[in-house]
Amino acid sequence: MIQMKNIYKKYPNGIVALNGLNVEIDQGEFVYIVGPSGAGKSTFIKMMYREERPSSGQMLVDGKDIGKLKNRKVPFLRRDIGVVFQDFKLLPRLNVYENVAFALEVIEEKPQIIKERVMEVLDMVGLKHKAKMFPRELSGGEQQRVSIARSIVNTPKIMIADEPTGNLDPDTSWDIMNLFEQINAAGTTIIMATHNREIVNKLRHRVIAIEGGLIVRDAAGGDYGYED
């Protein structure tokens, strides 16, 4: 469902972040992206939801070259892709319910469906009882749960996470990983950049290691493989 063919990315400042990268990811896979700082992990991930465009090469999602997608079509692509960040990126003036509902309101879903679906995903992440609270009133782990709820509310086929446990303590990180496991078990493809060696070594999935903008290792059930 995701194919990168000879992806090369040079930023305007001249830095080459991806240097001819080839990879295929199938529906339902769980893939960790690992590698040293500055290796190109975030850039790799940004290609998949069209936050960045390749300088050359093809970035195919379901056979469509999203690198060539017109800007006005990007919101349609994003309906199929949920994104979770290290710093949650919740809207501070909206409460938990509203932060999650927002994703459905922008696609003009029916109010009754929005209500049901939002409460369903808040229940799934264990935050139904905090629906009226604001992000600043929540712990980091709770904020990440809200951002996960937001990312799955429109049942995307792909979920992309850039260091989702980067700001969380170890116990909370495991709770968040349990949620990702559940989401993946329901059929959603998960692609997660991480520096969390314990998680990668314990919850085994495909590991793609990037160094210097190239894939240097790609192993099913692989380990983290770095000492950082």
Ligand SMILES: Nc1ncnc2c1ncn2[C@@H]1O[C@H](COP(=O)(O)OP(=O)(O)OP(=O)(O)O)[C@@H](O)[C@H]1O
């Ligand atoms: N918007 C940008 N403009 C210019 N250069 C960038 C930009 N974003 C990233 N880079 C550069 O591209 C290279 C790869 O960065 P990237 O963020 O993809 O690495 P990373 O593997 O995600 O690193 P980290 O683990 O530290 O988050 C780095 O040299 C970085 O400085």
